[in-house]
Structure formats: C-alpha cells, structure tokens
Amino acid sequence: MISAMMALIGEAAAADSFFGQFIYRLDGWMQLGPVSFIVSFFTGLLMVLVGKLLIAWLCRILKRSLARSKKINDLMARFILQLVNIIGWIFLAVAFLQHMGLNMGPVLAGLGISGVILGFAFQETIGNLLSGVMIVINAPFRIGDYIETGAFSGTVTDMDMICVILSTPDNKKITMSNKLVWGNPIVNFSNIERRRVELTVSVPYKADLALAKQVIKNIIDTYPEVLADPAPVIEVNKLNTSSVDFVVRPWTKPADYWKVYWRFNGEILDKMAQSGLSVPFNQLDVHIIDQSKAN
Template identity: 45%
Template sequence: MRLLCIFLFLFSAYTWAETEETSAPVTPKQPAEIAQIKTLNKELKALLNESKTSQGSALNVVSLQLINKNEELREVIAELVTRSKENEDAVKPYHSFVLDQVNNQVTFIEEAIAFLTKKVTSDEQALESLGDEQKLLTQKKVQEIRSYVQRLLSQQWTNYHWLSDLGVDTSKQKNVLINNIEHKLEFLSASLTFNSQQEQTLNKQLKAATDSEKGSLQLLHILSERQLTSDLANMQAFIKLADQMSVDTADYKKQIFEQTGNVTNDLLNVAVLLSIARNNLENLSLWVVENAPQMLFKLFVFVVIIAVFRILKNITSKMVKKGVSSPNLRMSQLMQEFFVSMSGKGVFCIGLLIALSQIGLDLTPILTGFGVAGVIIGFALQDTLSNFASGMMLLIYRPFDVGDFVEAGGVSGKVSHMSLVSTTIKTFDNQILIVPNSKIWGDTIKNVTHERVRRVDMVFGIGYSDDLELAEKVFNDIIDAHPMVLRQPEKTIKLHTLNTSSVDYIVRPWVKTEDYWDVYWDVTREVKRRFDEVGLSIPFPQQDVHLHMADAEAANIAKK
C-alpha cells in the first residue's frame, strides 16, 4: 500500500524535476535555497529512474528515500517562503520559481488525497468478503493509508499558508479544507460511537459464549477493538489539525475523554470542561425525567418497609422479653437481654434487606462483602472476638448474674451490667470496674451471693482461765436471740483451736444471703458486750521479758 502512495508521489516528483530547471533564472547572487531545490529535484529524478528498475525490498528502500527527500525539499521551500516574507525584494526575482514549487506540492497532495481516499473506500468495501486473517491485514493497511492522508492534509494546510505568504489568495481553498476536516470529524465521531457500542456488545457476548462460539467471537472482538483504536487515533490526529485551523473541537475532545478516560491538557480548556459539564447535566436531567417517578415510588416502598419492620422489631422485642422473663425458664439477666436484643435486631435486619432489594439493589455482592469483611474484621479484632466467645460461655453456663457479688478477674464487687464483651462490676466503695469477659472466663470465678442461704464463719477467742461452759452459753444465747439467724440448717458452735494465747471457738450460724453482713456485724458487737458483762476475757498477743544477772556482776555494779 505504501508503494502505491510512492508511485503517485514519483509521478509528481518527476513532473517537478522536468519543469523546475527552466522556471528559475540563473544569477550569481541567487539564494542558496534555490540551488538546494534544484539539487533535490535532480536527486528526486535520479531516485525515480532507480525505482523503475528496482524490485522487492530495494524498491521499498528507494521509496522511503523519495519520501525523505521530498521532506527535505519541503523544508527548503519553507525557508525560502519565510525569507520571501521577511525580505520580499531579495527573493522577488525568484518569486515565480518558488510559487511553482509550492503549486507542485499542492497539486501532488490533491491528487494523492483523491487517490488514497478512493483506495480506502475500495479496501473497506472488500473487507467483508475477505478471510479472517486477511481482514486483520487489510484493516492494518487501511489504517496506514488513513494516517498518510492525515499527514497529507496537514501538509496541504501548510501549502495554503505558503501561497498566502507569496501573495496568492487561498481563502477559498482553506474553507474547502476546513469543511473537509469538519466533515471527517463528524464522520469519525459517529463511527467512534458505533464501534464503541459494537465492542461493548461483543465483549458481553464473549463472556456468555460457549467454547465453540468463542473462536469466531474473539476474532470479531479483536477486529472491533482495532477499529475502535483506529478511530481514536484518527480523531485525535484530526482534532490536532482542526485546532490549527481554529475549528471548535470541544465536543470531540469530550468524546475522546469519555471513551478513553485519559486526563490530558485538553481538559484544561474551558470549552471542553463546559462541554463535559453540559453533557453530564443533560444526561442527569434525562435520567431524572425518565426514572424520577419510579425512583420516588421505590423510595416510598423503602420507607414503608423500614417503618413496618421498626414496629415489628418493637413488637418482637416485647414478646421475646415477656417470654424469657418467665420464672419457669430461669434465664439469667444476660441471656434475657441477649435474646431480646438479637430478636429485635434480627427482624430489623431482615426488613432492611427486603427494603434494599425493593429499590433494585443486588444483595449478592453485599452479602458476599459482609462475608469477606467478616474474615478481615475477625483477624483485626481477635481480642474482641475472644471476649465475645467468653461472653457466650458466660451466657451458656451462667456462673453469675446481674446483682450477684462476685470475685472474678482479679476484682470483687457487685455485678451491675453484663454484655457479650465485658462485665461491669461495682465495688462496695462505689467504683465502676469494666472487666473483659476473656479475663473473667480464664480465671477462677467466685460467686458469693449465688445461693440464697449462706453460713457466717466467725472465730472468737477466750482466755485459758475463762469458763468454757459460760462462753458456750453466751455464744448460744447470742445466736438464738438474733432474728436473722436461721434455725435450719443448724448453727455450729465448737471449741476449735488451743492457740498460743487464747482458746478459739468457731461460731457458724446460717443466714439468708442478703443478711450476711448484718448478722456478722451484730454478732461480733454482741459478743464483745456480753463478754464484758460476764467477765470473759478476749486475749490478745503479749510477751513476758525476764532478766537474769550473776551475783558478782551485781556486786560490782553496787560498788560503783
């Protein structure tokens, strides 16, 4: 395909080589660019003659040399035009010569564009009848031709500027070229939209296709992707050319951004930003008009479902609370609170999921996300989960309940509140201690007030010289006279230990758990008072110190 372009170029180059020598006057003071142009035209003619006898890769090399040589020629023409613009008198004798060179370039590009456009149309029409592999190759060649056409159009725009600098009115030619570029941009915009939708459709079909269908669909998808890439490249090139012509390309730049998502300097253009904003507002307004009634109805249904399940939550919590509070179940306070809380929250969660499904939200990713999040949170909150597990064990085995006096986790006090994570204990001096359940479950738990009846263990000592029967009588009288002491189980009053300085009695009456400390303090006080009345002593530790001195030492001391 490149060779066809080159042959057309060779024809034009040959024409220039034949005509340029007679069109320029020969003077000793002619500009250096004139001589360069003549030399380049001779070289182009020589390469043309060489191409006629070349074949294969050699012909490709000669063709590439011709293209490069013509580029050199254009650079020299550009320098000469610039000099003519800056100093018209210096280049005036050669004005017609320079003008002929530029007109040769204009004629060549017009013929080349017409030929290549016709070739692209022919190849695209034949594309459908080709095999799969040939389609890919032909598509690549078509893209190469289009790229060359874009390059020629850019050069033609430069040619028109050269003619303007040389005093030729090219406004009509420029307007024709601008209209041509605008037409191509509109066509490319429509093609890009169509091919983008086609690629998305093929991508969806490919995902749902069977193994037997994937082969042909993959090829179609590759062709579609290449066509989409080609459209993007062509549009970007034409946008660049249109910017040189001061054509408004904001909408096309916006389309490129929406298609690729690439942030470029074009987005800093106010017109592009306004176009994107305007398009988004239009899309939003259309979406609101089309979906607002349906969304409002779904929102109404969502609110109604949430309200209904909030009522059901309260009803369920009350019913469960009434059920677990039955004396026959003998549930702990923690277990009651757990069932009441979880039942209400469970009902509300079900209602929330139903409400979300009614507004069109797919619950599968949400539930999957909850599962993944649960694993992650589980690793992050190992200690908390350990406390939770310990709370469940406390809930199941019920070693204590709210209101019990316990010694657990290294602290002692009254249990004021329990949760699945921690236990709140209030000490007798009104301090609040929050103990993690894992620490409580992993240690010894002493429930002081679990039973309804407790034994008060007290020890009282009397002197060795005191009357044992009198002491026992005093103890019995005090215990029997106290109204809070239970008759069953029976009390225990026994001589327990012959201590170093006292004879110790154990006094163990049985009382209700809530009367424990009242009985303890009352009996202790009454024992002291009655012992004083009857003359019984309460011994306390004491030591006798005896000093022994020799007689001689005493006499010496007396003499002194």
C-alpha cells in the same frame, strides 16, 4: 457529561463490588430523573419503617414468651432479644439496599473474606460475644445476684453482649468484659438458700473456755436471722501464741449475712466484759537470771 463520567467510573470499578454497583445505580438514577429516585427511596424507607414495627412486635411477643419460661432466666432473655433485634436490622439494611437496586449477593459472598480479616481485628470483641453466649447458656448468675469473679465483687446490675456491670457495696460501678468474667471462677453468693457466717473469737489462755463458749452461744441464740438447721458451730479452733481462738459458724439466709456479721462483732466485746472475760493481746515473757546467785 456527568452521566458519561459516571458510566466510565462504573465500568472501571469491579462489576460485583459494592462501590461499582453504587456508582452504576447512581448513574441510572440520574438518567431516570430525581422523581424516580425519590419514589424508590421513600418506598424503601416505608419498607424499613414497616420492618421496624415488625421487629418491635416480634421482640414484644418473644419477651412475653421468655418471661413465662422457667428454664430461661432474665439474662438469657435479654441476650436473645438483643440478638433478634440486631439480626432483624441487618436483614432490613440488606433488603433496603436490594430494593434500591444494589445486588447484595456478591457483597454478602465477599463478607466471607472480609469476615476473616475483621475476625483478627476484632478478636477481643468476638471473644466477649462468645463468652457472653457461654454465660447466658450456663447462667451462673442473674441480675441482682452478688458475685465475686477475679479480683472484683459486687451486685450484677446489667449485662449485654460485651460486658457485665457490677455495683459494689460502696456504690462503685465496675464494668467487666464478658471474657474476663467467664475466664475466672464465678462465686455467686445470692443463688443459694443459706450461707455460713465465718466468725472468730479470741480469749486468753487463763479464761474459762466453757464460759466463753456459753457467752458466744447466748449471743447467737438472740439473733432471729440465724437458722436452727444446720445448728451453729462454736468450737475451739486454734491455739495461738497469746490466745485461744474459737470458730463461730452460724447459718443465715444470704441477705442476712452481713447483718449478723457486723452485729456479732459489735456486741461480743461488751458481752465478754460483762461475763468477766478479757480480750487477749500479744505477750512476751522475759526471765531474768541473776548470775551471782546462780554461781
């Protein structure tokens, strides 16, 4: 009775549909008996296990080859390994179902129409995947680089086919989609040999500018992190309403940028005071005219 019902359902379903084939094969397994089904099922599982070992072996060999390549960075290597792993498991799934007697040809052909529908449904995910491919190919950053993209900045700690993960200096975890990262300018502060520190020092108008410049230079010269080439720039940059502003631009390695920045700002006030220089503040000159004397 059950076999007859299965046969009727199988005939009613489309001959080339996955559901129709599954019902048809289920009816065949019931007629052959549980032993045949169990043997076929466990042989398929053995095939999947062997395939899993082959995928792991291939990924291991590929990982070693990519590590030796000078043109492929770590992000690109991880992306390629993920892609190979996913494709391998797709082939394994198709082979398992084919082994179980399901004709996957019409099913795979039908994926063309389904792919268009899924493309509209998962366009954001596909956009992130394609953006990840562009990031991997162009390699604007590596794991461990400090970058700025859009309104966010931090150290790149991980990346996959969908998102990039940043870690901020205050230990916040930022997860950004690949599409958002690739769609904004990417500033990499780590993938450079040297970086210029931007500092500003303000002195009053009555201050000795030559003395102020010498005090700043003496502080910079004591920092071993500051590079001799290019030489630091210390020049008057702006005449404000209540101060004369010096621009101070020493060059350091990227890792020493904040060390020099914070140390200089912490020392400049005391060094200026020791040299008799004061810190300017906003001033307003008020002139009072005695009208009786004016007349």
